[in-house]
Amino acid sequence: MKVALIGMGSVGKGVAGVIARKDLGLTITGIADSTSGCVDPDGLDIANLLLNKSKNGCCGDRQISAMDVIKKADYDALIEVTPTNALTGEPAIGYIKTALLRKKHVVTSNKGPIALAYKELHALAHKNGVVLRYEATVAGAVPVMHTLEHGLAGNEILALYGVLNGTCNYILTRMADEGLTYEQALLEAREMGYAEADPTYDVQGIDAAIKLVILANTIWGNGVRLNDVDRTGIDLLTADALRLAEEEGCTIRLIAEAIPRKHILRVSPRILGKNHPLVVDGTLNALTLETDLAKEITLIGRGAGSTETASAIIGDLLFIKDRYARST
C-alpha cells in the first residue's frame, strides 16, 4: 500500500523509520515537512531523506508544499502527523479534507482536527468510501481505539477513567516519590524532555481534556467539546498535598473521567489508593473502561515517544491495508 507522510517531527520520523526498517508492505510515495516536500510514485529513499532532514533541516524540495504532496502524490492513505493546533485544528483539517475528497484513507496523530471537527471529517470519509483513523491521538501506543472497536465490540461503555497526560503523571510521580515541589518537578520534566517550554497545555489539563473529548465523541457520539469539560490542572498542587495523601496510603493523579449517566465530563487531580490500577508511574498512560459485559478493563502503556506513537499509526495503516486495500 502506498502512503504519503505529512509532518516530519518526532512522530513523522518515527513512522518513516519503522516503515523503512520493517517489511510491512508499505511504500512511502510522498513526504512533506513544514518547509519542503518530495514525491516519487515508485517509493522514496527513506534512509537518505532522514539523513537529509537531520543535516539540512528539510527533507525535500522547497518548491513543493505539503498541500502539493497531498493533492498530487500517488498514495492510498495519508499519514497526517503535523503538530496539534487545539484552537483551529489547521492546517491539518484542510490537509485531511483534501485527502478524503480524493478518496484517500487518512491516519492521524493530530488531536486538533479530531477534537474540533470529528463529526464533519468522519461524515466526509464515509461519503467518499474511505476511513479516518486516529489511534495515536489518545494514549500514544496503547491500542485504545482498536480495543473499543473490536475487542469490546457489542459492549456498552458506561464510563471511562484515564491518566492521559504523561507530563502531569511524571510531575506527580516525582512530587510523591521525592517530595519535590511542583516547580522542582516541572523543571526536572523539562530537563528530561517531557515538558514543553510552555507547559500550560499539559499542566492545566487541556491536553487531557482534548483526549477526553476525542474518546467521548468516539464512544458516545455526543458531540461534546473542549469547553464542556470541567477542568482543573495540577499547577496549584503542593508537596504537602501529596505527603498528606501518602500518609493515608494514597496518592494524587490527574484523572480524566466521563460518566454520561451522571453528566460528568471532568479532568481533575484526585486522591487514589496507591494500589489503584490507574496509579501508574512516570510518563505512562492508563485508561479504565467500564462496560456492561466486560465490566472493568484497564489498559496501560506508553503515551508518547517517537516509536511508541508510530506503533499506533502503523497499526491503523495495516488495519486499512488489510481491510480496504488488499488489492494494492
Next chain:
Amino acid sequence: MKLEMKDSPGQLVAALKPISEVGGNIIAVIHQREPDLDDDTLNVQIVLELPEGRLERLVVLLKEQGVHIQRIGEERLLYKRTVILIGHLMHTDLSDTVDQIDSTGFAEVSELAMSMPAVHERSTSRITIKAVSKNDMEAALAILRRVSHQKSLLLIEPLEEIA
C-alpha cells in the same frame, strides 16, 4: 441493635420484616448461637440504616412480633471520605469551613491534618468527613465544593469507586 428471639423457623424473617416496613436498610446481620445460652432463644445483632424518626415505630413492630430488643446501639456514621484542601485556609476561616459540614447534622469532620508553611504561602489540609449514608456524604461534599469555590480553595476529591 441486639435482638433476642425464639429459635424456631421463621423467627428471623419475622424480625427482619418490620425493618423494611419502616423503610429501613439492613447493612449487616450477625447471627451467632452461643453455647451457654438457653436452647430456645437466639441472639441476633443487626446493623441498619433508618430514615429519621422511624426507630420508635420499628420498636413497636418488633415487640408485636414477639422479639425482645436487648440493646439499641448508638447511631453510627458509616461513610467516610478523605479530601484535601489547598489554599489560604486560615485566612478564609477554616473553622467556618469545618462548621459548614458539622452544622448539617448528617455529616461531620472527624479528622483534620494540616501543614502550615510560611504565612503568605498556601497551606494544605487533609480532611476526613463521616456521614450516615451515601446520599448524606454526597450532600456534604456538595457543600464543601460550594465553600471551596467561594473561598478560592482547591478541593481534591477521591476518585469515586467504580460502580
